Amino acid sequence: MAKVLGLKQLHQKRYTLLDGVGDHITKCFGDLTTSFIMIVWGMSGNGKSNFLMQFLTALLAFGKVLYVSLEEGGEKSFQKMVFRHLDVDAHNGKIEFADYEMTFDALVAKLKKKKSPRFIVIDSLQYWNITYEQYKQLKEMFPNKAFIFISHAEGKNPKGTTATNIRYDSGIKVRVEGYIAFITSRYGGGENFVIWEDGAKKYWGKKFKTMLTKRL
Template identity: 40%
Template sequence: MKAIGITQFLEKSFDTYDIEGEWLDSFGLIEKNFKMSVTGDSGHGKTEFVVKFVKEICLKFKVKADYFSYEQGHSKSLQTAIQRNNMEEVKGKVMFMTGGTFDELLARLKRRASARIVIIDSQDYSELSTKQYKLLVKSFPKKSFIIVSWAKNEKPKNQAARDIEYMSCIKVYVNSFKAHPRSRFGGNKPFVIWDKKDSTPVQQKLF
């Protein structure tokens, strides 16, 4: 237990990703150890949103990310999202894993110079539990975690995913290729993942 007074608290500084433009409008000044829950129905753009978001952070702030693709694996659809968002611009910064066990996940994150941002896609497929999530957050307090989950009535489908959303400082509901954030850091303006003015067919552009 550690106690600090009001003056000390007000003088305390926090490391943030000083994002700009539409990202700032939607998510505010994000702390560098943020926790994000991304929820939505299949085919509405969850993965597309996460890929865009991760590229923005890794490109501008030179940090590394590990994308644990439990659900899609090294699939054609994920490859298409990588190509569509020109992820070669963050070559060497973002790694895509085909899931693995929880112990393997822990072992990778314990490595020296491991990724600053960790994406688990999805909680439902990996069956990440509330207890395991708490262990991740406690063991790696300087890392950020993005947990993707399936939706039911605009909320995470299972209890563990709902628990994780509750503990997240950024909650994102994705519907019809638009992200609706609830961020403790401010912003909270809906983020357009796909602009209808784009002529590329939806079924080919997003998933």
């Protein structure tokens, strides 16, 4: 039976926020709750993976992360990128990595277990090859978890029908170009996220400061 809320009940509904996540995150993404949907897209070599690791580092204090790396999981370059941002001793036990064997069914089974990861990254949507219906199943089965989907780009948009549909549904949309993450968030914020300042200044030149508040 569908759950119906009155105006007073809606007013009294409370959400768990990621309090203390850091001003550098809040000013870009707003007041994040513990469950959200994010999609990140952009051309290769513009800073998607480094943006993601910086964002995940801020989340590790609030729950375990599962990073399903379908494209680069076994690559030395992926290992080097991860350890530019994470410390083995400080972050051990807070983040797990899975490869192509983490299918849709395997992920569902893992997330149904007690103490399963709170934040789940799928890199990338095109390699995982799920349908929009499967995406909706994940969202409905695990409403208290956060999902972050990485997508290839086609021009300035996510590539493919599933990625496009997830973009419209996501609470946080992030397009990465020239080492800046251009953010639209239902949770507030307003500034874009600078992934690598020197690289961004070189890429954007005189337009750099303008890009800090430019919308998607």
